[in-house]
Amino acid sequence: MVAENLKLAIRGLCVVFTRRRGGSVTAVENLGLLVRDEEFVSIVGPSGCGKSTLLRIVAGLIRPASGEVLLDGRPVEGPGADRGMVFQSYTLFPWLTVQGNVEFGLRLRGRPAEEREEVARRYLDLVGLRGTESAYPKELSGGMQQRVAIARALANEPAILLMDEPFGALDAQTRSVMQELLLRVWEQTHKTVLFVTHDIEEAILLSDRIYVMTARPGRIKTEVTVALPRPRDVGVMDTTGFIALRQRVHGLIREETLRMLGEEGGLLERGDRL
Amino acid sequence: MNRDRPGLLARLSENLRPHEPISRGAYLAGIGASVAGIFALWAVLTYGGLVAPLFLPSPSDIVRAAIALIADGSLAEHTWASVTVIVTGWALAVLLAVPLGILMGTLKFVEALLEPVVDFVRYLPVSAMIPLLILYIGIGTAQKVAVIFIGTFFQLILLIADVSASVSRDLLDSAYTLGARRADVLGRVLLPATLPGVMDNLRITMGWAWTYLIVAELVAANRGLGYMILDAGRGLFTDRIFVGLFTIGLLGFLFDMTFKRLHRLLLPWSPRI
Numbered sequence: 001m002v003a004e005n006l007k008l009a010i011r012g013l014c015v016v017f018t019r020r021r022g023g024s025v026t027a028v029e030n031l032g033l034l035v036r037d038e039e040f041v042s043i044v045g046p047s048g049c050g051k052s053t054l055l056r057i058v059a060g061l062i063r064p065a066s067g068e069v070l071l072d073g074r075p076v077e078g079p080g081a082d083r084g085m086v087f088q089s090y091t092l093f094p095w096l097t098v099q100g101n102v103e104f105g106l107r108l109r110g111r112p113a114e115e116r117e118e119v120a121r122r123y124l125d126l127v128g129l130r131g132t133e134s135a136y137p138k139e140l141s142g143g144m145q146q147r148v149a150i151a152r153a154l155a156n157e158p159a160i161l162l163m164d165e166p167f168g169a170l171d172a173q174t175r176s177v178m179q180e181l182l183l184r185v186w187e188q189t190h191k192t193v194l195f196v197t198h199d200i201e202e203a204i205l206l207s208d209r210i211y212v213m214t215a216r217p218g219r220i221k222t223e224v225t226v227a228l229p230r231p232r233d234v235g236v237m238d239t240t241g242f243i244a245l246r247q248r249v250h251g252l253i254r255e256e257t258l259r260m261l262g263e264e265g266g267l268l269e270r271g272d273r274l
Numbered sequence: 275m276n277r278d279r280p281g282l283l284a285r286l287s288e289n290l291r292p293h294e295p296i297s298r299g300a301y302l303a304g305i306g307a308s309v310a311g312i313f314a315l316w317a318v319l320t321y322g323g324l325v326a327p328l329f330l331p332s333p334s335d336i337v338r339a340a341i342a343l344i345a346d347g348s349l350a351e352h353t354w355a356s357v358t359v360i361v362t363g364w365a366l367a368v369l370l371a372v373p374l375g376i377l378m379g380t381l382k383f384v385e386a387l388l389e390p391v392v393d394f395v396r397y398l399p400v401s402a403m404i405p406l407l408i409l410y411i412g413i414g415t416a417q418k419v420a421v422i423f424i425g426t427f428f429q430l431i432l433l434i435a436d437v438s439a440s441v442s443r444d445l446l447d448s449a450y451t452l453g454a455r456r457a458d459v460l461g462r463v464l465l466p467a468t469l470p471g472v473m474d475n476l477r478i479t480m481g482w483a484w485t486y487l488i489v490a491e492l493v494a495a496n497r498g499l500g501y502m503i504l505d506a507g508r509g510l511f512t513d514r515i516f517v518g519l520f521t522i523g524l525l526g527f528l529f530d531m532t533f534k535r536l537h538r539l540l541l542p543w544s545p546r547i
Binding site for chain 2 (some may be wrong): 056059060061079080081083084086087089091093094095096104105108109135136138149152154162274
């Protein structure tokens with residue numbers, strides 16, 4: 001990988017959780033990955049492999065036991081506005097209007113009102129929510145709330161956008177619409193994105209590259225490059241290239257899931273052995 | 275039963291499906307039936323001579339007693355005395371319990387400091403503390419306020435701690451990822467996020483404060499609705515006891531409505547309204 005356009009570098013990352021009754025669990029072990037500038041990278045893996053934990057470490061919300069996380073060459077030491085994050089749960093501030101939510105980060109940094117308004121308008125336009133400025137979150141559908149959350153994170157102009165299964169709580173139709181919206185947003189902004197999902201098709205549709213993680217303790221199992229042409233839309237999902245990738249990634253995750261179930265004991269018999 | 279006009283039984287069963295909404299008309303009919311039923315039963319028992327006036331005065335006896343108590347100004351005086359004591363004791367409890375409760379639910383260390391004390395004291399009957407209160411602060415209004423304070427403070431602090439502990443972690447984390455520092459997260463996110471729950475619990479504990487009224491006015495009171503009821507009981511003026519009870523019920527109802535209004539007015543964004 002070319003060093004000069006490197007955005008995010010993670011090396012030798014280990015995460016250990018201590019159990020309440022003593023003892024500890026290694027959630028992530030010796031994990032390394034790289035994200036280039038203006039690249040859309042997804043992380044997929046069996047459930048419980050530590051993909052969300054990984055994202056929270058990049059966000060600075062969790063401290064790793066060891067290893068380094070470098071953003072633009074500087075180590076991540078805590079949360080900051082340069083790493084915007086969109087969560088799976090609805091995290092709009094219910095007491096602020098849509099406008100107030102999108103302006104939140106700018107207000108923290110004491111930006112003047114005209115600038116805040118201008119930026120909020122730009123990003124609400126980008127996610128197609130012009131006209132909802134004065135609505136409270138409780139008046140919005142789940143999909144609209146997540147669009148505002150994306151606008152809120154982007155309005156801060158972070159160096160990288162972290163997305164933790166942002167469409168995981170939405171119904172299938174809304175999710176598909178949101179994926180297309182995110183494709184368009186990415187094509188317009190070319191924001192560097194690190195995206196966690198358990199939806200293989202979503203990962204392929206959106207990404208330039210996909211990291212497949214192993215079952216716990218989480219490591220990078222393999223890296224899959226998505227060479228499908230851009231700009232993309234959902235139509236790409238019917239192409240043979242897409243289907244081949246889906247089968248490959250599916251097979252990789254299935255291997256891990258079976259290994260994990262096998263270790264838990266008894267569930268794998270005879271013919272199911274890997 | 276014919277098809278076009280369902281019978282009473284069918285209509286009743288239509289309105290008795292678990293958790294299903296019913297029409298406004300059916301709801302109002304339920305309210306009407308409840309109030310009318312109680313009054314009808316009351317009228318039959320009293321005017322029919324089935325119960326002696328000593329135990330249950332008739333509606334007109336109570337209206338007569340109420341008019342007399344209103345006319346000589348004593349009802350207003352008693353009401354004002356009680357409202358003052360309750361609102362003062364409750365407001366002091368709120369002023370202390372809300373910030374402490376928010377900190378207790380947010381910072382594990384504050385929880386460790388407060389929880390043992392609160393869990394111990396909140397099981398002590400307020401009435402059992404009266405001798406100590408008299409010893410410490412005498413038998414004046416302060417003692418009555420203290421009873422209300424103790425009755426609400428230790429409950430409210432736990433309710434508020436629960437509200438602030440249940441503020442979603444992701445909400446705080448998203449503030450951090452937007453560049454918020456710890457003080458911003460406390461002041462700009464945690465505090466507003468607790469407001470709907472705080473409002474709900476202010477309403478609930480105001481109700482509890484009223485239930486401590488008799489205990490508060492047990493010692494050396496010469497005014498207040500609790501005193502009025504106790505005094506009427508000594509003289510077997512059952513009608514005045516009922517006037518006192520109705521007044522308390524009505525005030526409780528008004529306070530509750532006010533809180534619900536305020537919630538809607540002050541927190542229009544609240545998901546609870």
